[in-house]
Amino acid sequence: MHATSGRTVRDLRRENRTSVLRKLYFDGPMSRLMLGPAIGLSSGSISNVVAELVAEGLVEEAGSVDSAGGRPQTLLRISPGSGCMIGVDVGETRVRVELFDLTLTELARTERALPSTGPRTARYDVELVVAHVRDGIAEVVRAAGVDPDRLLGVGVGVPGIVAHAPEDGAVVHGQTIGWDAVPFERLLRRTVELPDTVPYWIDNGAKTLGLAEMRFGAGRGARSAVTVLFGSGVGACVVTDPLGPGRALEWGHLTVNVRGRRCRCGARGCLEAYAGAEALLARWREAGGTPPEDVDEETALTALLAAAAPADPDAEPDAAALAVLEETAEYLGAGFADLVNLFQPERILVGGWAGLQLGAGFLDRVTRYVTEYALRYPASRTTVGLGTLGPEAVTVGAALLPLDDFFARGGRRPETAPRAPAPAWHAALADRVTP
Template identity: 70%
Template sequence: MAGRNGRTVRDLRRANRGAVLQRLYFDGPLSRFELGPATGLSSGSVSNVVADLIGDGLVEEAGSVDSDGGRPRTLLRVTPDSGHMIGVDVGETRVRVELFDLTLTELARAERPLEQQRYEVDVIVDHIHAGITEVLTAAGLAPERLLGVGIGVPGIVEHTPDRGAVVHGQTIGWDAVALESLLRSGSPLPDGVPRFIDNGARTLGQAEMWFGAGRGARNALVVLFGSGVGACLVTPEAEHGRAVEWGHLTVRVRGRRCRCGALGCLEAYAGAESLLARWREEGGRAPRDADEETALTAMLAAAYPPDGTAADPVALAVLEETAEYLGAGLSDLINLFQPERILMGGWAGLQLGARFLPAVRRHALSYALRHPAENVTIELGSLGPDAVTVGAAILPLADFFARGG
């Protein structure tokens, strides 16, 4: 039966269950008494919902605390093994697959390297299928127990009614790839297990906002700095984040050719791929046949020798130029969106790390308008190299909350 606002009793029950689950998930353990003000539900509604969730095995008791003059209050928490999610990061050097329990504790992982950043669709699909099978086998988990699989990919993700998630990845040569349909074909998972596919920068943003350095911010930008660059914008209007193709803003008319094919994109100057290319063009010597992560490590060692020997001036100059381009690109985001925080993640951003960030911050604030620049902080993300995978696993977790478990 629908009420005046069109909501049915079932909708109300789902919303109440979701509210209790989220509060216990983020703030628990909590008592029934504390759940009332935390969720806005009456004590009777809290009792009914909690009994329902305990009966479903989603919530369990977690000890007790003394109350003011009364009986001890029983604490409640989300049951960790009541649900499982898989997060997949289709990255620039590897495909990473991780299995998590409901509290996002990692249970198993699998990695498949990509040869020289080759993004053959069939190879990626096979890597994802093999990785899913491997982590489920390692944990001894039946596929039917999964809440879903979240997958972070490079490019623009379009959700279509007939083909599911379609990926437009111009920089990796993917032209309207019906990835969801391909993943369902020959999958080791039952058809009923949902797949959630989204841009990798957005999954990184979700992870940092839920569990990392973005917690508490209403308006933030999370930057993915890898082979290329991307960003996720989080605002009250887009609380789950919106991917921004920031790397393809034009920063230099008739500039270097970007891997998307255009001239002068930020990514042609600020991504790790372009950074290393410019170092080689100026005479830098990266290890032969090394992947990007190894080559960037070598460049950093040349620019900042650990043994106190003279630094490579070419490596230093290229890093400083990259910091200026990256800072100028951040200033555009500051002027456009006026965020409270900017967080830099991605494997290259974390590898460059604290040594690189002060220069990026200095250039960003010098190029940005004074007022928004005075109200933003620019820091590193706090979740490390697994942030995209964690964020991908959040996609089925968010759906779990929306459905009230």
């Protein structure tokens, strides 16, 4: 049976279930009476949808509130135990794996360090990263005592550009880490011991950071924002729809200085060659600073900040560290100005371990340069600030990828579609095609 718009009744029922689930998830608990006007459904439709969701264990009662002159209204909420998701952050110093229930309460977590020294390509050895993800998933599932069949999916945030191929699923093009068309989803499916029915959702880490901050962090309530993942390198995600997934930007490879410093991508003059933490530490060393040897970048950046602002009030700040930080603030300010001019966002939000470590005081300096380089009108309507979800934001956003898909399906798991027979001409021409 089809509705007049061309959508089937089944489509409409799924969309109604999706609307109720999303409203309860992001704005609940709510009563049936509140839900109707909030999502534009009749009381009868609300009653039918809620009855289905309660019967399936996806929605449960959560107390009651007084009504104006009538009997108390029963509140509804998403049932936390009705499913769980795994979020993975393939970061710059470690692989973090977290298991969440349906309300994003953390059930278990683990971290596995990546090599802190040596070439970046060795640090991101594909077999090592896959093994870390495999072992991390097995550990959190075992620690929480969760039946793998309850998993709605595994979301993974990775560095680089993610494309999709029919045979391999998600394929990662991570030029700065030596990943050239790595069939990451296929490798995980072959290695991780989970049921074949558990879907994988793999996307850029800046994009999963943006998803988390828009839904639950500093971007909540904004109609548009750009989130910046500032770590060893820099990346960004632009969001123009608060409920949409956003779009990852290779912002760190915007050219800011023609024939400038060599970037780790191989090109010259990229923003990342001046503003990423790796470049910042290299420039400090070149300016006469003394970064600690044989430590990870987080520890080295802590040393740079301590040199620029010594805890001892009688100690002299390191002039080279101060100069490098000021120059970095200007490069970032110019890069933020480009984001302002291009996308005119309400907010620019900075996350990632380096961004959080540099802190709000450093962003104040960046903002001053934004006003110098950006057009006045859009700059006056954009605020710059830190993300509020901390270093776990990427894993939270990664876990939202399977959750979003689950809600889009109306709270139903993917169905295995029957394989249709191939057209007759396939068989007729098969012998004529040379391999």
